[in-house]
Amino acid sequence: xxxxxxxxxxxxxxxxxxxxxxxxxxxxxxxxxxxxxxxxxxxxxxxxxxxxxxxxxxxxxxxxxxxxxxxxxxxxxxxxxxxxxxxxxxxxxxxxxxxxxxxxxxxxxxxxxxxxxxxxxxxxxxxxxxxxxxxxxxxxxxxxxxxxxxxxxxxxxxxxxxxxxxxxxxxxxxxxxxxxxxxxxxxxxxxxxxxxxxxxxxxxxxxxxxxxxxxxxxxxxxxxxxxxxxxxxxxxxxxxxxxxxxxxxxxxxxxxxxxxxxxxxxxxxxxxxxxxxxxxxxxxxxxxxxxxxxxxxxxxxxxxxxxxxxxxxxxxxxxxxxxxxxxxxxxxxxxxxxxxxxxxxxxxxxxxxxxxxxxxxxxxxxxxxxxxxxxxxxxxxxxxxxxxxxxxxxxxxxxxxxxxxxxxxxxxxxxxxxxxxxxxxxxxxxxxxxxxxxxxxxxxxxxxxxxxxxxxxxxxxxxxxxxxxxxxxxxxxxxxxxxxxxxxxxxxxxxxxxxxxxxxxxxxxxxxxxxxxxxxxxxxxxxxxxxxxxxxxxxxxxxxxxxxxxxxxxxxxxxxxxxxxxxxxxxxxxxxxxxxxxxxxxxxxxxxxxxxxxxxxxxxxxxxxxxxxxxxxxxxxxxxxxxxxxxxxxxxxxxxxxxxxxxxxxxx
Amino acid sequence: xxxxxxxxxxxxxxxxxxxxxxxxxxxxxxxxxxxxxxxxxxxxxxxxxxxxxxxxxxxxxxxxxxxxxxxxxxxxxxxxxxxxxxxxxxxxxxxxxxxxxxxxxxxxxxxxxxxxxxxxxxxxxxxxxxxxxxxxxxxxxxxxxxxxxxxxxxxxxxxxxxxxxxxxxxxxxxxxxxxxxxxxxxxxxxxxxxxxxxxxxxxxxxxxxxxxxxxxxxxxxxxxxxxxxxxxxxxxxxxxxxxxxxxxxxxxxxxxxxxxxxxxxxxxxxxxxxxxxxxxxxxxxxxxxxxxxxxxxxxxxxxxxxxxxxxxxxxxxxxxxxxxxxxxx
Ligand SMILES: Nc1ncnc2c1ncn2[C@@H]1O[C@H](COP(=O)(O)OP(=O)(O)O)[C@@H](O)[C@H]1O
Ligand code: SF4
Ligand code: SF4
Ligand SMILES: [Mg+2]
Numbered sequence: 014x015x016x017x018x019x020x021x022x023x024x025x026x027x028x029x030x031x032x033x034x035x036x037x038x039x040x041x042x043x044x045x046x047x048x049x050x051x052x053x054x055x056x057x058x059x060x061x062x063x064x065x066x067x068x069x070x071x072x073x074x075x076x077x078x079x080x081x082x083x084x085x086x087x088x089x090x091x092x093x094x095x096x097x098x099x100x101x102x103x104x105x106x107x108x109x110x111x112x113x114x115x116x117x118x119x120x121x122x123x124x125x126x127x128x129x130x131x132x133x134x135x136x137x138x139x140x141x142x143x144x145x146x147x148x149x150x151x152x153x154x155x156x157x158x159x160x161x162x163x164x165x166x167x168x169x170x171x172x173x174x175x176x177x178x179x180x181x182x183x184x185x186x187x188x189x190x191x192x193x194x195x196x197x198x199x200x201x202x203x204x205x206x207x208x209x210x211x212x213x214x215x216x217x218x219x220x221x222x223x224x225x226x227x228x229x230x231x232x233x234x235x236x237x238x239x240x241x242x243x244x245x246x247x248x249x250x251x252x253x254x255x256x257x258x259x260x261x262x263x264x265x266x267x268x269x270x271x272x273x274x275x276x277x278x279x280x281x282x283x284x285x286x287x288x289x290x291x292x293x294x295x296x297x298x299x300x301x302x303x304x305x306x307x308x309x310x311x312x313x314x315x316x317x318x319x320x321x322x323x324x325x326x327x328x329x330x331x332x333x334x335x336x337x338x339x340x341x342x343x344x345x346x347x348x349x350x351x352x353x354x355x356x357x358x359x360x361x362x363x364x365x366x367x368x369x370x371x372x373x374x375x376x377x378x379x380x381x382x383x384x385x386x387x388x389x390x391x392x393x394x395x396x397x398x399x400x401x402x403x404x405x406x407x408x409x410x411x412x413x414x415x416x417x418x419x420x421x422x423x424x425x426x427x428x429x430x431x432x433x434x435x436x437x438x439x440x441x442x443x444x445x446x447x448x449x450x451x452x453x454x455x456x457x458x459x460x461x462x463x464x465x466x467x468x469x470x471x472x473x474x475x476x477x478x479x480x481x482x483x484x485x486x487x488x489x490x491x492x493x494x495x496x497x498x499x500x501x502x503x504x505x506x507x508x509x510x511x512x513x514x515x516x517x518x519x520x521x522x523x524x525x526x527x528x529x530x531x532x533x534x535x536x537x538x539x540x541x542x543x544x545x546x547x548x549x550x551x552x553x554x555x556x557x558x559x560x561x562x563x564x565x566x567x568x569x570x571x572x573x574x575x576x577x578x579x580x581x582x583x584x585x586x587x588x589x590x591x592x593x594x595x596x597x598x599x600x601x602x603x604x605x606x607x608x609x610x611x612x613x614x615x616x617x618x619x620x621x622x623x624x625x626x627x628x629x630x631x632x633x634x635x636x637x638x639x640x641x642x643x644x645x646x647x648x649x650x651x652x653x654x655x656x657x658x659x660x661x662x663x664x665x
Numbered sequence: 666x667x668x669x670x671x672x673x674x675x676x677x678x679x680x681x682x683x684x685x686x687x688x689x690x691x692x693x694x695x696x697x698x699x700x701x702x703x704x705x706x707x708x709x710x711x712x713x714x715x716x717x718x719x720x721x722x723x724x725x726x727x728x729x730x731x732x733x734x735x736x737x738x739x740x741x742x743x744x745x746x747x748x749x750x751x752x753x754x755x756x757x758x759x760x761x762x763x764x765x766x767x768x769x770x771x772x773x774x775x776x777x778x779x780x781x782x783x784x785x786x787x788x789x790x791x792x793x794x795x796x797x798x799x800x801x802x803x804x805x806x807x808x809x810x811x812x813x814x815x816x817x818x819x820x821x822x823x824x825x826x827x828x829x830x831x832x833x834x835x836x837x838x839x840x841x842x843x844x845x846x847x848x849x850x851x852x853x854x855x856x857x858x859x860x861x862x863x864x865x866x867x868x869x870x871x872x873x874x875x876x877x878x879x880x881x882x883x884x885x886x887x888x889x890x891x892x893x894x895x896x897x898x899x900x901x902x903x904x905x906x907x908x909x910x911x912x913x914x915x916x917x918x919x920x921x922x923x924x925x926x927x928x929x930x931x932x933x934x935x936x937x938x939x940x941x942x943x944x945x946x947x948x949x950x951x952x953x954x955x956x957x958x959x960x961x962x963x964x965x966x967x968x969x970x971x972x973x974x975x976x977x978x979x980x981x982x983x984x985x986x987x988x989x990x991x992x993x994x
């Protein structure tokens with residue numbers, strides 16, 4: 014058999030006189046033509062496992078133990094020269110960051126050609142023909158051979174990288190989160206591509222992901238990783254029918270979805286144990302709600318629960334002794350939205366000038382936001398969805414007047430934000446706050462958390478005395494689920510999820526009525542995402558906050574939002590109640606987004622990747638499966654249909 | 666691409682005009698307002714017997730007897746034209762540098778003296794670039810070993826030794842003790858090659874520590890980028906990874922950083938030229954400073970600024986040649 018078998022891999026790093034093992038006894042196998050998903054939260058050791066297989070561990074880390082066989086070849090015993098023949102040849106790897114993984118100063122063709130020269134001794138015209146064939150095999154135009162990476166979109170770069178790695182005709186391809194940095198629609202395309210290549214070439218695929226839904230669509234077998242070990246290993250059907258390890262069960266129960274609307278999401282207490290934690294028993298014991306005395310004394314073995322279905326847990330061989338039951342997840346219904354609009358956005362437009370020529374004259378306009386209207390009532394959540402670059406963040410910034418809109422109006426309550434100046438504007442700004450995607454860069458690293466919270470209050474609630482501000486800090490921290498002692502520490506002492514809580518506390522400090530959340534959970538692991546979503550729902554219940562929730566994650570939107578607005582190239586193409594839009598999308602673009610969301614079997618192939626469309630007609634026409642002749646000449650207007658709005662000629 | 670490039674060059678030349686005017690004004694202020702013609706005369710005539718007449722006579726002899734900006738005695742346009750500003754400063758723009766105190770034409774002097782300067786500075790620049798890059802690459806190839814560590818220590822040691830030491834040490838060892846090369850002097854043509862060896866060697870060594878350490882940092886920064894990992898994952902050998910990928914990308918900041926000094930190579934080095942007796946522009950400047958010849962110093966300051974601005978323009982242009990991501994717009 015020519016598959017890949019890994020046994021008892023241990024990766025070590027020496028720091029401060031101690032040897033730590035971020036990967037500690039991992040075994041798995043990938044058969045030819047099979048897809049194995051390696052799934053876990055960030056930092057659990059997935060990437061290091063893959064890099065160890067390639068013998069490309071970063072400096073300072075080394076393979077301390079274990080055996081890897083690719084067919085008859087003992088990978089860890091090969092001399093470096095022979096290993097170079099394997100790398101990119103029989104065993105290849107695609108990386109997470111398509112933006113950074115290609116050499117910026119070499120053309121795509123040159124980069125593929127390098128691999129052809131090493132592994133297939135091809136050069137000249139033969140190499141040129143093979144490069145074209147490879148580009149076409151990954152769905153790219155052969156003309157892109159002469160392009161530089163910066164001229165390609167994220168999806169195209171990932172395809173180019175895959176083409177490079179196919180050049181050596183690998184038997185096994187490792188893909189480390191190949192779609193994490195991409196839009197859902199592009200993600201679906203890349204996953205479909207991988208699946209097709211795998212079937213066509215009888216190639217084994219080791220797919221590393223943190224997304225259960227991606228594993229559901231792609232994998233034949235799944236390995237769940239936690240703290241450097243595999244805790245569950247099962248065929249896909251068995252795993253999705255009934256995960257047996259408590260950690261896997263939790264991973265399923267923290268996932269938001271439209272079916273879970275109004276439920277409080279389950280959560281995993283605590284955080285992933287940091288590297289260097291000394292374990293005495295089960296590594297998950299501190300966070301496991303089924304643990305008992307034995308779990309802390311004795312590390313569980315890897316038990317076979319059913320044929321081919323393993324789990325690292327004492328429960329597999331011994332029932333849990335009677336004891337206090339775990340706390341049931343609290344549940345409650347989100348308040349239904351009130352009717353009075355709190356925010357009213359009308360025909361809002363933001364155009365950026367595009368300069369050209371000798372005198373830098375304005376040659377054209379980039380219409381980032383182009384005539385957007387919507388309302389949000391108090392206590393309501395409106396989700397704004399769309400691919401990256403469609404104008405979501407610009408719209409949010411224009412509402413807050415962080416950039417001046419080109420046209421249109423924004424009313425908050427009875428005040429027109431566009432007409433306010435100075436003190437009056439500042440007071441209204443306190444009523445609208447924003448939480449950003451990146452909890453790492455949005456907090457000043459040189460200020461203590463308490464100072465960060467006070468600073469916002471000082472600027473936007475000048476009526477508060479210093480003592481009053483100080484007194485509010487612990488109250489705010491407690492509201493977002495942090496300890497009062499957090500006020501004295503600096504942001505870097507907190508994890509991603511905790512920082513996002515701090516950012517939310519900072520926003521709440523000025524008592525806003527509207528909170529704009531720009532992809533607040535997309536940089537976070539699923540278990541942390543569940544905590545933040547629960548927090549946002551709780552705050553809405555208690556304070557009647559309205560949310561403008563910007564997201565590309567449709568599962569989150571379906572779970573959280575009352576209404577949805579779908580944005581495409583600066584315009585709204587569909588709005589309506591969340592449940593209705595998700596169940597029955599009316600615009601072809603909304604349907605494409607929903608079909609692209611992972612966990613639904615990868616949907617139908619889209620002919621074209623996002624690109625430029627005609628100037629006159631429907632902006633979506635170039636990608637639309639139902640395009641009509643009139644779509645190319647006339648722009649469809651946003652029309653009302655009962656409680657929904659759609660901009661598509663098919664709905665007129 | 667070509668018309669865009671042309672428009673870009675034209676625009677950049679336009680941008681350079683106000684900068685040059687500013688440089689010209691500052692030079693003028695330094696040499697005529699801060700240090701007035703009376704002061705110059707006094708310095709030249711010595712402190713002992715300076716009478717008002719002697720100062721006047723010196724100023725007339727050297728053409729410094731006109732008003733700064735406005736000449737009420739002249740007629741018509743000459744009221745503005747017949748001034749020190751036009752005479753001494755505006756003429757610099759057409760590379761009319763006037764005469765030195767010894768009566769020789771500065772412009773002619775510059776065109777003859779720039780060749781010896783270039784004969785030293787250009788080889789120093791080219792050999793240096795090659796040596797620094799090779800040394801840095803070697804350290805990077807052996808990164809995180811004792812060899813790399815020893816290389817860094819050597820760099821720091823070289824950096825902390827004064828340039829004068831290399832000159833004097835080189836002259837003593839290679840010139841006096843081993844009689845390999847002449848201690849100093851210059852001769853045009855191939856026969857003068859033996860005079861160039863020592864100054865070039867000294868020039869290269871005195872820059873070795875600083876530049877190699879900087880290039881090593883650039884390489885190391887590059888080597889940890891994702892695309893280098895991709896190159897390794899393709900199965901390329903470490904040699905190809907280093908030379909084609911790491912060097913290919915790190916050369917962009919190295920080359921463009923080096924281009925800025927190319928125009929100034931004509932000016933030579935003050936210290937090297939005066940120690941080795943090279944009749945170039947560097948020693949010309951040093952001599953002029955010692956002789957208090959303000960006309961020469963002013964000409965060299967202005968020329969230096971023009972060449973620097975030219976260097977910046979070349980830098981930006983070189984980016985478009987070596988980096989496909991940069992398009993002049
Ligand atoms: N170059 C490195 N030096 C030190 N520690 C590292 C390095 N790379 C990863 N680690 C540590 O190893 C652990 C596993 O990392 P990784 O395999 O990247 O996780 P994953 O891919 O599952 O997110 C983490 O605790 C991480 O901090
Ligand atoms: S061994 Fe115990 S602590 Fe670990 S997962 Fe099983 S029940 Fe939980
Ligand atoms: S208007 Fe035409 S092109 Fe646009 S979405 Fe509707 S059917 Fe497709
Ligand atoms: Mg990873």
